[in-house]
Amino acid sequence: MTSKAKPSSTIAISLREVRKTFGEVVAVDSVDLDVFNGEFLTLLGPSGSGKTTVLRMVAGFEALTSGSILLDGEDVTGVPAFERDVNTVFQDYALFPHMTVLENIEYGLKVKGVARDERRNRATKILEVVQLIGFADRKPNQLSGGQRQRVALARALVNQPKVLLLDEPLGALDLKLREEMQVELKSIQQRVGITFVYVTHDQSEALSMSDRVVVFNAGKIEQIGTPQEIYEHPATSFVASFVGITNLFSGDRAQQIIGRSGTFTLRPEHVQISFDSSQTGLSATISSIQYLGAESRVHCTTKDNLKVIATVANEHLSRVVLGQLATLVWKPDAVFEVS
Amino acid sequence: MQISKRSQFSLRATTYGLLFLLYMPLLLIFILSFNTASSLTWPPRGFSTRWWSTFLDVESARAALISSTRLALIAMVNAIVLGSMLSFALQRFEFFGKNSLSFLAVLPIALPGIVTGVALRNTFVRFGLDLGFISVIAGHTTFCIVVVHNNVVARLRRISPNLREASADLGANSLQTFRLITWPLVRSSVFAGAILAFALSFDEVVVTTFTAGAGIQTLPQWILNNFSRPNVLPYVTVVATIVMVISLPIAWLAQRLADPPNEKLV
Numbered sequence: 270m271t272s273k274a275k276p277s278s279t280i281a282i283s284l285r286e287v288r289k290t291f292g293e294v295v296a297v298d299s300v301d302l303d304v305f306n307g308e309f310l311t312l313l314g315p316s317g318s319g320k321t322t323v324l325r326m327v328a329g330f331e332a333l334t335s336g337s338i339l340l341d342g343e344d345v346t347g348v349p350a351f352e353r354d355v356n357t358v359f360q361d362y363a364l365f366p367h368m369t370v371l372e373n374i375e376y377g378l379k380v381k382g383v384a385r386d387e388r389r390n391r392a393t394k395i396l397e398v399v400q401l402i403g404f405a406d407r408k409p410n411q412l413s414g415g416q417r418q419r420v421a422l423a424r425a426l427v428n429q430p431k432v433l434l435l436d437e438p439l440g441a442l443d444l445k446l447r448e449e450m451q452v453e454l455k456s457i458q459q460r461v462g463i464t465f466v467y468v469t470h471d472q473s474e475a476l477s478m479s480d481r482v483v484v485f486n487a488g489k490i491e492q493i494g495t496p497q498e499i500y501e502h503p504a505t506s507f508v509a510s511f512v513g514i515t516n517l518f519s520g521d522r523a524q525q526i527i528g529r530s531g532t533f534t535l536r537p538e539h540v541q542i543s544f545d546s547s548q549t550g551l552s553a554t555i556s557s558i559q560y561l562g563a564e565s566r567v568h569c570t571t572k573d574n575l576k577v578i579a580t581v582a583n584e585h586l587s588r589v590v591l592g593q594l595a596t597l598v599w600k601p602d603a604v605f606e607v608s
Numbered sequence: 609m610q611i612s613k614r615s616q617f618s619l620r621a622t623t624y625g626l627l628f629l630l631y632m633p634l635l636l637i638f639i640l641s642f643n644t645a646s647s648l649t650w651p652p653r654g655f656s657t658r659w660w661s662t663f664l665d666v667e668s669a670r671a672a673l674i675s676s677t678r679l680a681l682i683a684m685v686n687a688i689v690l691g692s693m694l695s696f697a698l699q700r701f702e703f704f705g706k707n708s709l710s711f712l713a714v715l716p717i718a719l720p721g722i723v724t725g726v727a728l729r730n731t732f733v734r735f736g737l738d739l740g741f742i743s744v745i746a747g748h749t750t751f752c753i754v755v756v757h758n759n760v761v762a763r764l765r766r767i768s769p770n771l772r773e774a775s776a777d778l779g780a781n782s783l784q785t786f787r788l789i790t791w792p793l794v795r796s797s798v799f800a801g802a803i804l805a806f807a808l809s810f811d812e813v814v815v816t817t818f819t820a821g822a823g824i825q826t827l828p829q830w831i832l833n834n835f836s837r838p839n840v841l842p843y844v845t846v847v848a849t850i851v852m853v854i855s856l857p858i859a860w861l862a863q864r865l866a867d868p869p870n871e872k873l874v
């Protein structure tokens with residue numbers, strides 16, 4: 270449990286051509302994915318994009334329509350959930366309401382026939398990891414949301430699974446607690462060295478916690494990469510606009526502004542607003558200003574009604590006046606072509 | 609909700625008035641069972657326990673008490689087994705005609721007893737089966753199943769299906785999941801349904817009348833049959849009190865065990 274985990278190059282899970290349909294609905298469409306041992310992999314995508322379905326197929330709750338899933342190199346496609354060496358943390362935690370925290374945590378060991386003393390030992394150790402010492406005898410309905418979340422995590426971790434699957438485990442928590450738990454989850458993952466497959470539709474959560482991010486859209490993988498790759502070099506216009514906000518130029522607009530045909534993305538933080546009329550760039554009017562605390566988002570409109578967003582540090586905000594004509598400038602290498 | 613003092617008072621008065629109207633007759637029966645006189649005159653002439661101490665000597669009353677108890681117990685056990693199996697199946701599996709089956713299962717409680725009674729009687733007679741204890745049990749089982757089924761279904765609906773998945777996820781096979789998760793969570797609802805079933809069966813008259821053979825007489829039937837016979841009348845008050853005393857705690861317990869309306873299981 271003390272080994273400091275670094276993602277290795279050995280493969281924990283492989284999805285091969287995985288497809289799942291519910292009647293007419295194609296929930297997951299020919300997904301190929303390798304998850305490395307010890308890595309924190311996040312499935313990111315909008316609601317209904319198939320993230321949960323992928324997770325449920327890996328856990329064994331949902332049968333595949335076609336394709337196969339390998340755990341540690343072994344095909345487990347037809348293996349029932351209770352025989353797979355993976356554990357799940359459910360979004361609603363699914364704690365057993367009639368059992369205490371300790372009994373919940375010991376459950377997996379108990380049904381596998383682990384002796385009582387060893388069960389106690391391992392459960393107590395894991396209670397320490399999730400900082401719930403002293404809560405062992407409480408029932409789930411006597412715990413706060415964050416505490417329940419930790420119990421759900423402990424109940425899964427105590428089994429030392431090869432892979433832990435987490436479906437929006439922080440979705441039910443308020444913002445402050447969610448941010449705390451993000452840091453804690455990440456540090457627990459690094460301490461125990463178990464592979465995490467984490468589902469979220471929150472792009473900032475995905476960027477801040479993951480070793481790699483898989484962006485889903487409509488049942489298909491749009492891009493796989495590190496958080497930096499995903500954010501800085503989005504492969505598709507969907508990724509560019511779903512992960513963070515961006516300016517997209519395509520068609521005639523691309524021709525006119527970039528000078529080439531195709532679809533291009535330009536992050537708002539790379540757009541500078543200049544009031545020096547001798548500067549060459551795109552002229553636009555400041556049409557609205559969104560104050561975001563640490564910075565502001567300035568929306569500009571050109572005379573042929575193209576909207577461009579720029580991020581401005583608040584110390585420079587005083588120069589930006591609504592309705593003013595400005596010149597928008599960016600470095601050529603800030604523009605990326607996407608498909 | 610805010611209510612004015614006046615309407616609060618009149619609400620309270622109406623409530624107590626209604627309760628009084630409902631329970632007064634029961635109280636009267638109870639008091640009259642200790643009367644010295646052998647007719648139901650009011651006020652009671654004096655206090656005596658003679659009807660109570662001799663009631664078990666009335667052969668027909670004793671036989672009726674025994675057959676009612678046996679009948680209710682057997683119908684209850686049938687209902688526990690069939691009612692809970694039915695609700696587990698309906699909850700667990702998706703199949704063609706599921707909704708109709710669930711409707712058919714609940715129907716006997718909504719149908720007038722007289723319809724169920726006539727239908728059962730005709731069927732038994734048509735197929736040449738003797739009307740006797742067995743046929744009454746069959747009749748009672750039809751509506752006893754419903755209360756167990758309804759209670760268990762209500763409970764199962766409140767248990768997140770994720771719990772079963774979580775159990776499987778942690779390595780439990782379906783038998784372990786049932787034993788350690790599902791059963792402990794539904795147990796009290798099965799019991800609540802079972803004792804309600806017992807109470808229903810214990811004082812049922814209509815279906816019993818149609819399905820019982822000549823030799824069978826249940827307690828409620830005995831009351832009905834002896835109500836107009838002056839020398840047995842005091843015993844009727846005793847038996848009625850007994851039925852009451854058995855039913856009240858049962859109803860109370862069933863309500864305690866069944867689901868509180870707005871509480872989540874977490």
Ligand SMILES: Nc1ncnc2c1ncn2[C@@H]1O[C@H](COP(=O)(O)OP(=O)(O)OP(=O)(O)O)[C@@H](O)[C@H]1O
Pocket residue numbers: 291294295296314315316317318319320321322323470
């Ligand atoms: N049991 C089911 N029956 C029918 N359709 C389903 C079922 N489960 C999922 N779907 C459909 O499959 C698609 C993918 O659903 P899924 O739950 O995997 O999305 P998701 O990415 O997890 O979304 P969210 O972020 O909202 O949880 C959706 O269109 C959904 O309606």
Ligand SMILES: [Mg+2]
Pocket residue numbers: 320321322436
């Ligand atoms: Mg989901």
